[in-house]
Amino acid sequence: MPRTIAIIAGFASSYYLWLHWPAPIPTITTGIIMMILVDAPYNASNHRRYKMLSMSQSRTLGRLTNELRDVRNRFDQLDHFAKGMEDELERRDAIGAPEARKLLDEQRRTLAIQAGAIKETMTAIDKQSQMLDGIRQSQNYENE
Numbered sequence: 001m002p003r004t005i006a007i008i009a010g011f012a013s014s015y016y017l018w019l020h021w022p023a024p025i026p027t028i029t030t031g032i033i034m035m036i037l038v039d040a041p042y043n044a045s046n047h048r049r050y051k052m053l054s055m056s057q058s059r060t061l062g063r064l065t066n067e068l069r070d071v072r073n074r075f076d077q078l079d080h081f082a083k084g085m086e087d088e089l090e091r092r093d094a095i096g097a098p099e100a101r102k103l104l105d106e107q108r109r110t111l112a113i114q115a116g117a118i119k120e121t122m123t124a125i126d127k128q129s130q131m132l133d134g135i136r137q138s139q140n141y142e143n144e
Contacts, residue, residue, distance in 0.1 A: 002042040010035030 014031030021027070 003039060006035045006039035006042070009038045 010031040013034040014027045017027045017030050
């Protein structure tokens, strides 16, 4: 819109000058100068606004770059720590793995034996329960 106003002002000044002094070169020159003078404040305003926006974006970009650098440093530290822990676990696994596996196998066998014993005990309890029910029924039959 301001550019349109500048163009209209340039044409109006050229037309006015043409009415008073019909020379083409000064008339066209006056129209162009008038367009530039009317458009200059708008152009300067846009320039300031874009310059401030550019500076703001530059500050934001700098801040984000610093944050990214910090995140990258933390990631490198965590990666180094994780690699150290992985190496330590591999070292400990190499040292204690056979004994640990042997212990786990023994515990599995023990649990399997205990599970079998529990099943046998449950079967015996069920049989005793059936026998007690049979004894109660026979006592009830005798009492009647």
